[in-house]
Amino acid sequence: MSNIENFFESYLFGLSLPDMKVTDLIEIILIAFVIYEIMLWVKNTRAWMLFKGIIFLMVFILFASIFEMNIILWIASKTINVGIIAVIIIFQPELRKALEQLGRKNILTSLFPIDAQRNGDERFSDKTVNEITRAVFEMGSVRTGALIVIERDISLMDYENTGIAVDSIISSQLLINIFEHNTPLHDGAVIVRGNRVAAATCYLPLSDNMGLSKDLGTRHRAGIGISEVSDSMTIIVSEETGKVSIAMGGELTRNVDAEFLRSKLYALQNKSIEGGRFRKTKGRVKNEKKVNS
Incomplete structure (x- = not known):
């Protein structure tokens, strides 16, 4: 019984919520919305299969890190910069399509009245x-x-x-x-x-x-x-x-x-x-x- 009381005193009672401002709440909502849209975009395009391949590589590197496979970690560290560029090249058609769809959103045309006269x-x-x-x-x-x-x-x-x-x-x-x-x-x-x-x-x-x-x-x-x-x-x-x-x-x-x-x-x-x-x-x-x- 005393162990349970010590747990609550040490961990739960010591917890305190950070000071939240309205801007912090808006920022959290915006970040969550952007992450959701990115995940939805990835799922609805061919990028989903590529994304699963990237996740597999990340899990493989994590596995190598846990078991201290130094050679694999050295290869991964040397190829990460090239890998980022390769991902951008591979995802180029999907990224272009996503940016085109973003440009056609009504929210942008309402904020920036492009072709308003037209x-x-x-x-x-x-x-x-x-x-x-x-x-x-x-x-x-x-x-x-x-x-x-x-x-x-x-x-x-x-x-x-x-x-x-x-x-x-x-x-x-x-x-x-x-x-x-x-x-x-x-x-x-x-x-x-x-x-x-x-x-x-x-x-x-x-x-x-x-x-x-x-x-x-x-x-x-x-x-x-x-x-x-x-x-x-x-x-x-x-x-x-x-x-x-x-x-x-x-x-x-x-x-x-x-x-x-x-x-x-x-x-x-x-x-x-x-x-x-x-x-x-x-x-x-x-x-x-x-x-x-």
Whole structure:
């Protein structure tokens, strides 16, 4: 009994909480949030397997330290600097993607109003919405494959330079003629900027997401790939089935109908008020299927 009393007197009663300020509490919350976001990012990317490999090496070095394996510790100490650089090189694609996603967060755009004037302008007209929708579903009805990328805030100039400049007003006839089989411009993607077709036959990055369905072809993977590295919206028409899909933010929504596509285009139009009233669009999806990246 006396031993228990001595334990409480020596350890528990001697404990005292440190003086906490409001800034200390905020700092703890911020650090916990950052650690959580980093862990979530690592888990949702290919970096998870690499991260587990690094943990294994750290456990191996700890094991060598406990049993005083001096040669292994000497090798580890000499290679740690090179190892840090190697980790940065290995994680380069994931780090770049994470920084791009961080730059697209609303919290940054609210603190630093970049492109504020551009965001306040209407991106494209109602006529453009109707012309794109008409062209997409006319091509789908005859199973003509198409890949249309609609630029938003992030410039697609690098991908536009891989194609052929068009710089023409959007019309359904123009889009249908571009993607017609055996025509010079049908292969590749069309990039739309505002009310104009900026370029055709553009090359897009393919998504390397291993979780995508195996029945998705190159056209769908390219549509998802460009949505992973930009804030664009990509419209994909399947050549095999004629079905229309939409890729945004690394997610693919499959088998959409005309009303749903039109509502998505209206949402991107950046025109919240029309005729004194807020625009309201209702879209429905037939057999909608979303594929996450």
